[in-house]
Amino acid sequence: MTTSHDPPRLEPLLLGEDDYALATDLYQLTMMAAYRARTDLAPDATATFELFVRRLPRGRAFLVAAGLEQALAYLSSLRFSGADVAYLRTLPVFAKTDPGFFEWLRDFRFRGDVDAIPEGTLVYPNEPLVRIRAPLAEAQLVETYLLATINAQTLIASKAARVRLAAGERPFIDFGARRAHGFGAALLATRAAWIAGANGTSNVAAAKKLDIPVRGTAAHAFIMSFEREEDAFRAYHDAYPEHTVLLVDTYDTREGCRRAAALGPSLRGVRLDSGDLGQLARECRAILDERGLTQTTIVASGDLDEDKITALLAQGAPIDSFGVGTEMVTSRDQPALGGVFKLVERTDGARRLPVMKLSEGKITWPGPKQVWRVHDPEGRFTEDVIELDGAPGPQGSRALLRPVMRAGALLPAAYEPLAAMRARCAEGLAALPEELRRLHDFADAPIRFGPALRALTDSLKGAAK
Amino acid sequence: MTTSHDPPRLEPLLLGEDDYALATDLYQLTMMAAYRARTDLAPDATATFELFVRRLPRGRAFLVAAGLEQALAYLSSLRFSGADVAYLRTLPVFAKTDPGFFEWLRDFRFRGDVDAIPEGTLVYPNEPLVRIRAPLAEAQLVETYLLATINAQTLIASKAARVRLAAGERPFIDFGARRAHGFGAALLATRAAWIAGANGTSNVAAAKKLDIPVRGTAAHAFIMSFEREEDAFRAYHDAYPEHTVLLVDTYDTREGCRRAAALGPSLRGVRLDSGDLGQLARECRAILDERGLTQTTIVASGDLDEDKITALLAQGAPIDSFGVGTEMVTSRDQPALGGVFKLVERTDGARRLPVMKLSEGKITWPGPKQVWRVHDPEGRFTEDVIELDGAPGPQGSRALLRPVMRAGALLPAAYEPLAAMRARCAEGLAALPEELRRLHDFADAPIRFGPALRALTDSLKGAAK
Numbered sequence: 052m053t054t055s056h057d058p059p060r061l062e063p064l065l066l067g068e069d070d071y072a073l074a075t076d077l078y079q080l081t082m083m084a085a086y087r088a089r090t091d092l093a094p095d096a097t098a099t100f101e102l103f104v105r106r107l108p109r110g111r112a113f114l115v116a117a118g119l120e121q122a123l124a125y126l127s128s129l130r131f132s133g134a135d136v137a138y139l140r141t142l143p144v145f146a147k148t149d150p151g152f153f154e155w156l157r158d159f160r161f162r163g164d165v166d167a168i169p170e171g172t173l174v175y176p177n178e179p180l181v182r183i184r185a186p187l188a189e190a191q192l193v194e195t196y197l198l199a200t201i202n203a204q205t206l207i208a209s210k211a212a213r214v215r216l217a218a219g220e221r222p223f224i225d226f227g228a229r230r231a232h233g234f235g236a237a238l239l240a241t242r243a244a245w246i247a248g249a250n251g252t253s254n255v256a257a258a259k260k261l262d263i264p265v266r267g268t269a270a271h272a273f274i275m276s277f278e279r280e281e282d283a284f285r286a287y288h289d290a291y292p293e294h295t296v297l298l299v300d301t302y303d304t305r306e307g308c309r310r311a312a313a314l315g316p317s318l319r320g321v322r323l324d325s326g327d328l329g330q331l332a333r334e335c336r337a338i339l340d341e342r343g344l345t346q347t348t349i350v351a352s353g354d355l356d357e358d359k360i361t362a363l364l365a366q367g368a369p370i371d372s373f374g375v376g377t378e379m380v381t382s383r384d385q386p387a388l389g390g391v392f393k394l395v396e397r398t399d400g401a402r403r404l405p406v407m408k409l410s411e412g413k414i415t416w417p418g419p420k421q422v423w424r425v426h427d428p429e430g431r432f433t434e435d436v437i438e439l440d441g442a443p444g445p446q447g448s449r450a451l452l453r454p455v456m457r458a459g460a461l462l463p464a465a466y467e468p469l470a471a472m473r474a475r476c477a478e479g480l481a482a483l484p485e486e487l488r489r490l491h492d493f494a495d496a497p498i499r500f501g502p503a504l505r506a507l508t509d510s511l512k513g514a515a516k
Numbered sequence: 517m518t519t520s521h522d523p524p525r526l527e528p529l530l531l532g533e534d535d536y537a538l539a540t541d542l543y544q545l546t547m548m549a550a551y552r553a554r555t556d557l558a559p560d561a562t563a564t565f566e567l568f569v570r571r572l573p574r575g576r577a578f579l580v581a582a583g584l585e586q587a588l589a590y591l592s593s594l595r596f597s598g599a600d601v602a603y604l605r606t607l608p609v610f611a612k613t614d615p616g617f618f619e620w621l622r623d624f625r626f627r628g629d630v631d632a633i634p635e636g637t638l639v640y641p642n643e644p645l646v647r648i649r650a651p652l653a654e655a656q657l658v659e660t661y662l663l664a665t666i667n668a669q670t671l672i673a674s675k676a677a678r679v680r681l682a683a684g685e686r687p688f689i690d691f692g693a694r695r696a697h698g699f700g701a702a703l704l705a706t707r708a709a710w711i712a713g714a715n716g717t718s719n720v721a722a723a724k725k726l727d728i729p730v731r732g733t734a735a736h737a738f739i740m741s742f743e744r745e746e747d748a749f750r751a752y753h754d755a756y757p758e759h760t761v762l763l764v765d766t767y768d769t770r771e772g773c774r775r776a777a778a779l780g781p782s783l784r785g786v787r788l789d790s791g792d793l794g795q796l797a798r799e800c801r802a803i804l805d806e807r808g809l810t811q812t813t814i815v816a817s818g819d820l821d822e823d824k825i826t827a828l829l830a831q832g833a834p835i836d837s838f839g840v841g842t843e844m845v846t847s848r849d850q851p852a853l854g855g856v857f858k859l860v861e862r863t864d865g866a867r868r869l870p871v872m873k874l875s876e877g878k879i880t881w882p883g884p885k886q887v888w889r890v891h892d893p894e895g896r897f898t899e900d901v902i903e904l905d906g907a908p909g910p911q912g913s914r915a916l917l918r919p920v921m922r923a924g925a926l927l928p929a930a931y932e933p934l935a936a937m938r939a940r941c942a943e944g945l946a947a948l949p950e951e952l953r954r955l956h957d958f959a960d961a962p963i964r965f966g967p968a969l970r971a972l973t974d975s976l977k978g979a980a981k
Binding site for chain 2: 059067081121187195196236239240258261265267276282301302325386387393
């Protein structure tokens with residue numbers, strides 16, 4: 052029963068599966084209603100949309116596709132509740148909309164086809180990460196959520212892959228939860244970083260949901276809650292005799308390291324979080340080694356990114372692993388990915404109508420496409436050919452897009468373990484030629500457009516004249 | 517019943533209230549267990565932590581506090597489920613931890629005191645946005661989630677306030693859902709932007725949850741799903757005769773504007789999303805006015821930020837409202853806020869032990885603090901004085917922190933309508949002197965530290981020598 056004065060409540064502002072249907076921009080819903088009202092199209096008219104990135108962000112030689120699983124979770128459980136529809140009916144813009152539209156929303160299911168490049172794949176501009184074929188209204192609705200989840204995870208995975216390249220064989224751990232754009236973003240960032248090669252996370256909720264390794268050390272507050280640093284160290288070591296990694300920079304780093312070393316060889320590691328990490332790592336290594344703690348590792352953290360890690364390793368800093376936070380989970384140097392979702396073909400009855408946008412500077416290549424990946428005989432990545440779907444790819448090439456949903460039903464390929472995505476990314480990085488693997492001054496993305504796609508494009512350009 | 521082979525499922529990776537307890541870094545949990553094992557402290561020993569920002573990000577004259585409501589929602593409903601505890605017990609780090617710790621977690625409630633600066637307040641470095649006093653273990657656990665939600669919303673509100681200053685009297689609408697760091701981040705960004713003065717959002721789920729205005733136009737895909745632009749315009753106008761704002765840049769903007777104008781004076785607006793927005797706005801205004809559509813508005817969008825809006829208005833572009841997306845919802849020029857959560861005092865029995873961190877470059881001011889805000893007789897903001905809590909503030913000043921939770925129970929001040937936060941931010945912006953209101957080349961933050969705080973700091977520094 053609702054009283055006239057409901058008690059006040061706090062809004063946690065979390066996104067649940069119940070919120071999926073309205074997790075979109077208003078115009079998607081108004082366009083849906085307008086599409087439904089059309090009488091000029093066959094009842095089975097469809098639209099094909101592709102999700103892609105027009106240009107690489109500066110400082111990225113490639114992207115790492117990520118976020119598909121969450122996109123498919125959304126597509127397969129998207130429903131309009133009675134409350135959703137009731138809310139929409141309160142909006143002035145829908146005041147004159149046919150009530151049949153709202154009844155139709157109550158029965159709405161996404162029943163389209165989805166093809167996608169699997170997560171963990173290295174991808175390049177103009178390559179469709181996701182291709183959706185569905186009735187216009189269905190395909191339109193889902194644009195916003197698909198972009199939000201795939202833009203976000205692809206952004207972070209692409210940054211994390213650079214950290215992976217910089218760290219080489221050394222592990223790096225995601226420490227970013229507190230600086231991600233809210234805890235929901237932290238979950239996505241942890242997943243994306245794991246796919247791209249992170250070796251664990253400090254984020255417990257993410258580790259539990261994703262079944263990945265969770266790691267941690269100790270914080271300044273723990274140290275400062277004791278009168279003396281050595282007492283704090285002892286207490287933590289007593290609690291976790293085999294798992295103690297101590298933060299040694301609360302007061303004086305060298306002195307802290309000596310106090311930590313006094314715990315003896317069971318000390319698993321020390322963490323440096325401030326100051327000249329390279330110099331301090333060398334001094335701490337010497338302190339530890341002198342006392343026979345040769346197995347005790349050194350963890351470095353503190354605003355690390357791929358460039359700082361590269362510089363530390365280049366100077367031979369004896370750092371065994373890295374904690375990486377803010378820079379990675381916000382992709383700080385490039386904090387947004389401009390993925391778009393564009394109409395590339397319509398069908399109207401038996402007619403297939405490729406669609407092309409010709410606005411200056413923003414060409415959208417027409418027609419449903421496939422991406423063919425070419426490797427040389429040594430297994431090195433050579434080039435991608437973007438071609439019309441159905442046209443052949445170059446000999447020996449491999450098609451990247453594969454079916455994951457048909458008529459709204461998930462196919463087996465939709466259920467992929469994270470380990471497979473992670474292995475795919477590692478293979479992709481290993482296959483990169485040197486000129487694409489460099490963190491800076493790398494070569495242009497080696498993509499070209501296939502002959503059938505170019506012929507269609509030329510014919511549409513000709514027709515537009 | 518669980519079979520030996522569970523069917524595969526997709527992980528939506530959404531944060532629910534059930535996930536709150538593990539929405540933290542692992543080290544918070546290991547430190548909790550280690551705190552609990554301590555015998556050197558009185559059973560009622562407490563810790564006071566303050567959440568603050570050490571330095572303003574470059575390009576920010578002030579911050580706008582936001583995210584407290586979600587932080588309090590978290591604190592008041594944080595519980596460890598049986599599954600949470602079972603998961604923690606699987607972690608090797610806890611293999612030797614006293615089982616009593618896990619039983620204690622099952623009964624865990626946050627029972628601390630919280631004081632905070634209300635949302636929408638303009639704030640400056642070193643000012644505690646949130647102050648928490650609780651048993652050490654409780655205060656430690658909540659650091660990560662509090663930082664994540666308050667860093668994120670304060671970051672976006674601070675950026676959106678700059679857009680508000682740039683747009684002046686013109687409305688601006690949040691269009692950013694697709695480029696936020698996932699849809700969860702989009703919800704937070706919409707809320708933060710609204711507090712800072714946005715006039716609405718395109719994000720339907722956020723609008724419904726927050727009860728704020730939702731707005732939309734139409735997209736290129738709608739236009740391109742018709743053979744002819746004019747047919748698309750007509751169809752949309754027929755569907756929404758009083759609410760039609762048409763995107764006119766799909767093919768040729770001027771021609772698009774003429775076709776839109778042909779719908780007559782009931783056309784509510786046209787939207788420009790590419791090209792030279794100032795020049796196109798002038799030409800479109802002329803086209804509309806010539807045809808008597810003087811009430812039809814011009815909406816501009818497309819990678820807008822506060823600087824582009826300033827430049828457009830400075831050149832007199834006849835733009836009536838702005839759609840602002842990527843730049844605002846990612847705070848693209850400064851995509852992370854370095855809020856920290858630092859121990860400032862412990863109590864042990866009757867003893868109060870102020871805590872101060874003296875590491876080079878990272879001073880943490882000791883003791884629980886209050887912020888006193890001073891205005892001049894004309895109501896202009898003059899300065900803030902950061903002082904020990906309990907010490908008096910300057911005459912005529914107002915204390916910013918207020919109690920919102922005591923012993924884990926929410927106080928009435930915790931339930932504040934968004935409208936009050938929004939009004940507070942508008943008042944704060946209006947009270948800014950010119951040298952702080954400027955978007956660039958602004959003055960330093962006018963804060964100083966009060967005499968009692970300085971005396972305590974000096975005495976602790978002296979003791980440390």
